[in-house]
Amino acid sequence: MNRVRNPFNALFNEVTTVQDEVARxxxxxxxxxxxxxxxxxxxxxxxxxxxxxxxxxxxxxPAALDVTVTEGNQLTIQGERAAPEIHGxxxxxxxxxxxxxxxxxxxxxxxxxxxxxxxxxxxxxxLTLPKHEAAKPRKVQVKAGQ
Amino acid sequence: xxxxxLKSNGAPAAAADDARAATVAPRVDVLETENEFLLLADxxxxxxxxxxxxxxxxxxxxxxxxxAAEGKRRALLGEYGGANFHRVFSVTDTVAADRIxxxxxxxxxxxxxxxxxxxxxxxxxxxx
Numbered sequence: 265m266n267r268v269r270n271p272f273n274a275l276f277n278e279v280t281t282v283q284d285e286v287a288r289x290x291x292x293x294x295x296x297x298x299x300x301x302x303x304x305x306x307x308x309x310x311x312x313x314x315x316x317x318x319x320x321x322x323x324x325x326p327a328a329l330d331v332t333v334t335e336g337n338q339l340t341i342q343g344e345r346a347a348p349e350i351h352g353x354x355x356x357x358x359x360x361x362x363x364x365x366x367x368x369x370x371x372x373x374x375x376x377x378x379x380x381x382x383x384x385x386x387x388x389x390x391l392t393l394p395k396h397e398a399a400k401p402r403k404v405q406v407k408a409g410q
Numbered sequence: 411x412x413x414x415x416l417k418s419n420g421a422p423a424a425a426a427d428d429a430r431a432a433t434v435a436p437r438v439d440v441l442e443t444e445n446e447f448l449l450l451a452d453x454x455x456x457x458x459x460x461x462x463x464x465x466x467x468x469x470x471x472x473x474x475x476x477x478a479a480e481g482k483r484r485a486l487l488g489e490y491g492g493a494n495f496h497r498v499f500s501v502t503d504t505v506a507a508d509r510i511x512x513x514x515x516x517x518x519x520x521x522x523x524x525x526x527x528x529x530x531x532x533x534x535x536x537x538x
Contacts, residue, residue: 277500278497278498306489307485307489308485309484320455320490320517321517322516322518323516348450352443354442355440355441356441357440358440360438360450361437384516387452387455387516387517387518
């Protein structure tokens with residue numbers, strides 16, 4: 265299939281738009297769309313021992329990521345993504361957000377802030393937040409009455 | 411540079427897509443310099459072995475797969491789902507297809523599309 269180049273622009277053009285429109289129609293949005301300025305979208309899971317938080321943060325320097333837990337349940341993720349700087353380059357398309365972001369959430373359980381683990385791999389931040397002893401479920405032994 | 415497969419012969423993808431995952435268009439930046447086009451695409455959660463970059467008949471296709479998180483835990487908050495990434499661009503015929511390079515690092519795909527020699531700007535000496 266030959267495409268006639270648009271004489272006014274079109275050195276680098278989008279071909280796929282239908283798929284994106286369909287996805288939007290069904291309420292599926294780009295996971296990174298809501299990143300700036302409200303911070304990255306989060307997924308949170310829990311089990312009996314810990315809370316697990318994941319955030320899509322592609323292209324970050326892990327040293328520029330700041331994760332803090334205060335008061336046992338206030339989680340804050342802060343960071344900064346640098347915009348690409350290439351000498352003598354002209355922008356053809358600019359969609360990726362850059363700059364500082366902050367996301368703060370209240371966790372549904374108290375966690376042990378000293379034992380929080382943070383791993384950054386493949387552009388995804390994964391946090392493991394062990395629950396505070398007081399927040400863990402406890403099995404109560406029922407004694408037989410006399 | 412990682413060993414991203416740059417396919418041009420319609421070879422099947424290495425792994426099947428996760429059928430439960432939505433397909434979304436990744437966000438991209440495109441920059442142009444005198445010597446090349448540079449495409450940066452956000453593909454968070456995609457490992458270097460799970461991305462296909464394909465240049466065929468003037469079309470650059472970027473496809474990345476990510477696997478959803480394990481399901482044994484109770485979900486409390488789900489603001490995004492496991493997504494496959496797919497996007498196609500038509501690129502000017504002034505790109506040297508055999509010298510395209512791709513690299514995936516920290517969830518960002520970088521594709522360098524060098525221009526063919528004939529279209530690079532040349533400084534012409536003026537004889538006096």
